[in-house]
Amino acid sequence: MRQVTVIGAGKIGATMASFLQGSGNYRVTLMDRDAAALDRLDLSPEIERAVVDIGQGLAADRLGGQFAVLSAAPFQLTRTVARAAAEAGVHYLDLTEDVASTRDVRALADGAPTAFIPQCGLAPGxxxxxxxxxxxxxxxxxxxxxxxxxxxxxxxxxxxxxxxxxxxxxxxxxxxxxxxxxxxxxxxxxxxxxxxxxxxxxxxxxxxxxxxxxxxxxxxxxxxxxxxxxxxxxxxxxxxxxxxxxxxxxxxxxxxxxxxxxxxxxxxxxxxxxxxxxxxxxxxxxxxxxxxxxxxxxxQEFMGAHRTAIQLTTAGAICATLDLLGEGKIPNHGFVRQEDISLEAFLANRFGRVYRAN
Missing domain, CATH: 3.30.360.10 (Dihydrodipicolinate Reductase; domain 2)
Known part of the structure; x- marks a missing residue:
């Protein structure tokens, strides 16, 4: 079972944590600065909740032993999370649409032994x-x-x-x-x-x-x-x-x-x-x-609960990408473009199937 950390306990981050824990293949830590918000979430008790204010920095040792970190944090925090992933030597995925912070992620990915896969949501994604x-x-x-x-x-x-x-x-x-x-x-x-x-x-x-x-x-x-x-x-x-x-x-x-x-x-x-x-x-x-x-x-209903369309498509996309990374179906080091992901493999995935034609 792979250990992963999800940064950001908003609607999308909480959905990502729920999908991954519910799959049975991941042990999930959900990280957010708001302790009360974490406590209010109706999520599996198997999801570990950690109160960390990423705005004040993220120490690499908080990611030690993880397979990957998935960022659903505001785009302003992209650089902070990506830098901690690089220092910890773990795979990095995010949902950002921000062009400038993605350039920073790409710079961190240069020569990295782990994968840096930004923009893993709906669009881009x-x-x-x-x-x-x-x-x-x-x-x-x-x-x-x-x-x-x-x-x-x-x-x-x-x-x-x-x-x-x-x-x-x-x-x-x-x-x-x-x-x-x-x-x-x-x-x-x-x-x-x-x-x-x-x-x-x-x-x-x-x-x-x-x-x-x-x-x-x-x-x-x-x-x-x-x-x-x-x-x-x-x-x-x-x-x-x-x-x-x-x-x-x-x-x-x-x-x-x-x-x-x-x-x-x-x-x-x-x-x-x-x-x-x-x-x-x-x-x-x-x-x-x-x-x-x-x-x-x-x-619609998905994995036992009502999900909004934006939750389905955004959380579904990044979770599918994580699965494909673990299965060796996309590159596992350096900067990975969305174009490096096979549409056929994506749609065949248990999370990516939300995008299949009805």
């Missing part, structure tokens, strides 16, 4: 795996377009939105610059630009640039594709209101105020859906073709 798999089936590529939405099933406000995951992470992706390939060249484009509408399974959504969703795809496909971008999907009308908040009222400069507004005005919901559209165009056998992977994954 599964969509990177799916896009790479589809792209390999073309003789030459033209465009790769990734679209993802984590949405309420029953929108009931003007934003058409409920909080489903990290508020800080949401704000970060709405504000920070976005990587893309434009006209065959790597570029940085503004968040909230690139507005479009699209349909998935008969529902119309709007989409716009947000930061971090591409992972390492820009590097992988530099010089190989004319256009590569990632956009977040929302119900129509969301982008216009967000632009008022971020630009006209300049709340992009006062993130703490935006955080308070979202936290106090937008309720959470257990009734959500994750919508995915990965569209690749290019040439095969001399013909221009398009191939699309589309999924609509609702909240």
């Amino acid at each position: 599964f969509v990177s795996i799916a896009a790479h798999d589809i792209a390999q089936r073309f003789d030459s590529l033209d465009t790769i377009r990734l679209r993802v939405g984590a949405l309420p099933l029953f929108p009931a406000n003007a934003l058409g939105y409920n909080l489903t995951w990290s508020t800080d992470g949401l704000i970060n992706e709405y504000i920070e610059p976005c990587e893309a390939i434009v006209g065959g060249r790597r570029a940085t484009v503004p968040a909230m630009d690139g507005y479009e509408t699209l349909g998935v399974h008969g529902v119309t959504y709007e989409a716009f640039n947000t930061s971090g969703g591409l992972g390492s795809l820009c590097e992988t496909y530099d010089g190989k594709v004319r256009e590569l971008n990632y956009r977040t999907m929302r119900y129509p009308g969301h982008a216009a209101i967000m632009k008022v908040l971020l630009s006209d009222l300049r709340l992009a400069e006062r993130r703490h105020i935006l955080h308070d507004i979202f936290t106090h005005a937008l309720p959470t919901t257990p009734q959500d859906v994750v919508v995915i559209s990965v569209i690749v165009t290019g040439h095969r056998n001399g013909r221009s073709e398009q191939e699309t992977l589309a999924r609509s994954i609702p909240a």
Whole structure:
């Protein structure tokens, strides 16, 4: 039985701990700074709970003897956890979408005897795996377009939105610059630009640039594709209101105020859906073709409990990656890209199966 540590006891971190302990193959320590929050969690008593304020640092000896550390901590703590993993000589996986901290993880991975696998969630994460798999089936590529939405099933406000995951992470992706390939060249484009509408399974959504969703795809496909971008999907009308908040009222400069507004005005919901559209165009056998992977994954029962769609897809993805690492199906040292993971192996995994087509 492998020992692993999960950092962060929020909704996703607690779900990760529950999945891994429930699998019967891992002995889990769940680490968080909030003792009361740890005590309130309805989790197996076999999960060890440790009160550690990662913001004050993480000593490598806290990870001694572990197979891996999985970070579900806020993106600001990515460097701290990754550095402790490097010093302890354990495998490292995270869920961050933050581009800058991922660069730091990559630097730590250089020459490391253990694997450093950042961005193991939904986007980046599964969509990177799916896009790479589809792209390999073309003789030459033209465009790769990734679209993802984590949405309420029953929108009931003007934003058409409920909080489903990290508020800080949401704000970060709405504000920070976005990587893309434009006209065959790597570029940085503004968040909230690139507005479009699209349909998935008969529902119309709007989409716009947000930061971090591409992972390492820009590097992988530099010089190989004319256009590569990632956009977040929302119900129509969301982008216009967000632009008022971020630009006209300049709340992009006062993130703490935006955080308070979202936290106090937008309720959470257990009734959500994750919508995915990965569209690749290019040439095969001399013909221009398009191939699309589309999924609509609702909240549902999984491993004996109700899970929200964002819990299923995010915790499921990183747990699947951990399994594949332990099974020797992905590289076990240095920096590991999501593109290094086989889609077939991922979907065959007990956790990755939440992404299978219905």
